[in-house]
Amino acid sequence: MTDSVPSLGERRTRKRVNHYGTGRVALLDAAVRVVARGGLRRLTYRAVAEEAGVTHGLVVHHFGSRDALIEEAVTHAIRASLRGSALDNGSGRAADFADGLPGMVESGPELQAFQYELLLEARRRPELLPHLRALYEEYFEATGRQLARILPAEPSRGLSRLVFAALEGLVLHQLVFGEREVTEEALAELRALLERSATED
Template sequence: MSTSADEVTRRRYGEGRDALLDAAVRVVANSGLRRLTYRAVAREAGVGHTLVAHHFGSLDALIEAALERSLTLSMESVTSRPGSGDLDALFEGLAGLATAKAAGEAFQFEVILESRRRPELRQHVETIYDAYIDAIHSELTLAGLTPDRDFTHLVYVAAEGLVFNQITHGSAEQTTRSLAHLRTLLDHARKASR
């Protein structure tokens, strides 16, 4: 379904930019970060490539903005009840997110892998890790655990691995079952620390 000129004019400020970011995410998720060009994003978004250059100025700026958007959209998967410390809510929406927003998750993994070859991306990858780990650490602390950074990292990597598995060859049902086991282990750790 194509978008009419009237529909484009009625978009609120920022929606066109977000559409370009979403297109960039899909390009990278489907073709890899090395295939990200203004023309590829424009083709995916159905606009002229000069519009992409106008909004972002450089591919690095486009990658950074797309990462920020992807991270913002996926942070809601850390818990369905932010600030509650409810272990049952921890990663409650993760399997659904990995299904519904698989492109966003694949995009993040592509950037993470590419950062091994392009050190300038390392800062962006660290931002992703820090945001997730800080959110998880906060929820674990509120749940009554006293996690150190390594324990929180372990929980994050377990969840991240489940997402990677699901978007590459697993299933949402398998992820959901595995997350239930992770929550049980966290509950045992909480009880043991009392």
């Protein structure tokens, strides 16, 4: 017989190789997927460990408390979304505004679903609000910076919030209904509005 049972040493080595590179980011990605599928109530050390393919103790070691895990997962999700949306690193041209948005939804639906789950959960758990609000400020500020590059005058807080709300609504609708082409059409209309505003005296 050529198939032999691996020795304990071989099994340990194989396990290390399988999980080589698994660290905080991999665990945060696993936490995002757990919440996206089952809501915040499903977020436990064991669920994250199972999702990531690691031991329960490793999750405890990295985060120490469930609240710390939630806070870091929120930060991770929003920063990943900002990078993927090209919201904060655009060209300053209205034609390029939020050009990465539809692709971001398709490539990372768990990140988006996670954030919506957290927003809803914050209605039931007000202790989540301060951290969530602080991180959403990053979205609002990024939107404002992009608008400031496009428009002749500094955008008001209300305008920045309005534009962000439109983007967030498009993300939610694409997440739920699909229809990337509708997102693209709506973004084209938004860009046209920004272009007209940019050329007004």
